[in-house]
Amino acid sequence: MEGQLAYLGKEWRDAGEALLQAELDPGKMNGVSTSMADIYEACPGGGEKYLYLECAGGKVTRFETGEGESPAAEFSIRGSYETFAAITRGELSSQRALMTGKLKLRGNMAKAIRLAPLADRINKVLARVPTAY
Amino acid sequence: MPRTITRTSPYWIDNPARVRAVQAAMAERGIDVYLGTRPRTLSFILDAFCPWRSYLLIPITGDPVLFTFIVDAARVGDETWLPQDNVRAYAPMGGQDQMSVISSCIMDEFGVAKGRLGVEDGISTYTPEGNLSHYEWLGLEAALPGWKLVNAHDIIDGLSFIKDAGTIARFREASRIVDVGQKAAREALEHGGWKGMTETEIAGIAALAMRRAGSLSEWNFAGLNEISSGYRTGLGACTPPTAREFKAGEPLMLDFHSMFMLALGDHSHNYLIGPASPRLRRHADNFVDLVSTVLDHYKEGATPSSLATVMMDRAEALGCADFLLPGCEHGIGLFGDEWRIGRADEGPFPYWTNPDHEYKAGELLICAMQYAAPDEGVGFRYENPILIGKDGCEALSKFPLAIEEIE
Numbered sequence: 001m002e003g004q005l006a007y008l009g010k011e012w013r014d015a016g017e018a019l020l021q022a023e024l025d026p027g028k029m030n031g032v033s034t035s036m037a038d039i040y041e042a043c044p045g046g047g048e049k050y051l052y053l054e055c056a057g058g059k060v061t062r063f064e065t066g067e068g069e070s071p072a073a074e075f076s077i078r079g080s081y082e083t084f085a086a087i088t089r090g091e092l093s094s095q096r097a098l099m100t101g102k103l104k105l106r107g108n109m110a111k112a113i114r115l116a117p118l119a120d121r122i123n124k125v126l127a128r129v130p131t132a133y
Numbered sequence: 134m135p136r137t138i139t140r141t142s143p144y145w146i147d148n149p150a151r152v153r154a155v156q157a158a159m160a161e162r163g164i165d166v167y168l169g170t171r172p173r174t175l176s177f178i179l180d181a182f183c184p185w186r187s188y189l190l191i192p193i194t195g196d197p198v199l200f201t202f203i204v205d206a207a208r209v210g211d212e213t214w215l216p217q218d219n220v221r222a223y224a225p226m227g228g229q230d231q232m233s234v235i236s237s238c239i240m241d242e243f244g245v246a247k248g249r250l251g252v253e254d255g256i257s258t259y260t261p262e263g264n265l266s267h268y269e270w271l272g273l274e275a276a277l278p279g280w281k282l283v284n285a286h287d288i289i290d291g292l293s294f295i296k297d298a299g300t301i302a303r304f305r306e307a308s309r310i311v312d313v314g315q316k317a318a319r320e321a322l323e324h325g326g327w328k329g330m331t332e333t334e335i336a337g338i339a340a341l342a343m344r345r346a347g348s349l350s351e352w353n354f355a356g357l358n359e360i361s362s363g364y365r366t367g368l369g370a371c372t373p374p375t376a377r378e379f380k381a382g383e384p385l386m387l388d389f390h391s392m393f394m395l396a397l398g399d400h401s402h403n404y405l406i407g408p409a410s411p412r413l414r415r416h417a418d419n420f421v422d423l424v425s426t427v428l429d430h431y432k433e434g435a436t437p438s439s440l441a442t443v444m445m446d447r448a449e450a451l452g453c454a455d456f457l458l459p460g461c462e463h464g465i466g467l468f469g470d471e472w473r474i475g476r477a478d479e480g481p482f483p484y485w486t487n488p489d490h491e492y493k494a495g496e497l498l499i500c501a502m503q504y505a506a507p508d509e510g511v512g513f514r515y516e517n518p519i520l521i522g523k524d525g526c527e528a529l530s531k532f533p534l535a536i537e538e539i540e
Contacts, residue, residue, distance in 0.1 A: 078228070101226075109224050113203060113222075113224075
């Protein structure tokens with residue numbers, strides 16, 4: 001659709017990064033330093049894609065999307081493209097996706113659980129990027 | 134409460150050295166990763182109270198990684214010496230169930246594609262022993278293709294047998310705390326205080342006193358503070374307190390438990406609520422005599438069998454052999470380590486106390502003696518942690534051995 005950016009494409013990434021840097025308050029992000037990679041399986045056209053995000057001192061310092069292997073991250077979340085798309089569209093909560101096994105988390109769950117609210121904030125910002133799935 | 138213990142503390146335990154000792158034993162046995170699940174193993178390595186089902190992965194080098202139930206992971210991470218990132222959670226979430234986190238840690242993080250996984254298996258009288266379940270065994274085999282599971286609990290058991298100075302200091306303090314509980318109970322009972330009092334009430338009075346003195350738990354699985362009065366004293370060795378009121382002319386058994394830095398206080402003391410009949414007094418005197426006699430014979434080189442012989446010979450001489458329950462001790466260590474004496478595989482009945490186990494200096498055990506005349510509604514129990522020495526033993530609880538008559 002007109003004005004919508006292809007999910008995980010370069011323009012979508014650029015728009016997402018600009019929104020994240022403009023709208024995430026480092027104070028509300030609790031000064032967190034971490035990294036996270038979402039691994040998208042069964043993408044349209046086949047293959048895997050990734051979304052990689054790095055925070056330092058509560059600020060987003062790196063935000064990448066791409067194909068193939070993602071940069072190493074403290075946490076990785078693996079799931080189908082459709083699952084991630086449903087989360088971004090607000091149709092499925094990330095917590096429910098994890099609880100039903102649609103997403104698989106790798107990393108220290110004890111720490112991840114404390115970061116969950118921050119991840120939700122990031123998702124809410126990214127959900128505002130006009131997106132074509 | 135964040136962990137604050139330092140090397141200068143009398144209660145210091147060198148847990149990294151324990152890990153290195155485990156790793157050396159693993160290397161000798163050709164074990165690539167050790168998976169500890171028993172509370173005794175968790176206490177011994179983590180030096181933290183870890184009551185939920187947990188999985189401690191010890192690689193052949195480097196720090197262990199713990200996975201525990203998500204509701205308690207942050208608290209355990211706050212209390213153990215392990216780096217916080219090494220204390221992790223499992224949860225009913227994708228990739229975070231028990232088998233997923235264990236297999237991922239072994240294969241991806243430790244980077245061992247196949248090998249031998251030491252696990253903890255066996256049988257116990259103690260319900261929360263924590264051995265690997267059949268379901269877990271099968272689950273791990275499925276999640277770890279190319280790995281062979283081997284029973285290796287004896288590595289931890291062997292290393293935890295002789296207590297180090299920090300552990301012994303903790304047990305002395307736990308016993309001091311139990312004595313505070315016994316003193317509080319004594320004061321509550323005397324001068325007619327026992328009238329209208331119940332087993333549960335005296336258990337609570339002691340618990341409060343021990344908590345105020347530094348205990349964190351009445352750790353015992355068989356009823357916290359075990360109390361019995363009247364005919365219930367003759368029923369056996371584990372008696373959770375009830376709402377039964379104390380009565381004149383009856384025996385009373387107070388078995389209190391404290392926990393200090395995972396070390397376990399365990400002292401059982403007996404009373405007669407006056408007026409005591411001559412027969413009751415005779416039973417009581419017999420029991421004190423027997424306990425005293427047995428305590429005099431604990432030392433390096435003695436065995437459970439030799440102690441039992443001493444006990445029975447004296448009981449025959451006193452004419453009370455029919456009232457003694459077999460055995461006069463059980464094992465003890467940090468939280469979760471209770472019951473058998475000796476290695477699991479050295480006695481005639483695997484996973485039971487080896488009657489021919491020769492005590493060595495530095496071993497801790499509970500001298501535990503039970504006298505029961507159920508037909509007469511009478512029984513007594515003595516328990517006290519004792520530290521084996523070259524020529525004798527040190528009874529850690531100092532509450533005087535006696536069976537007083539309380540008016």
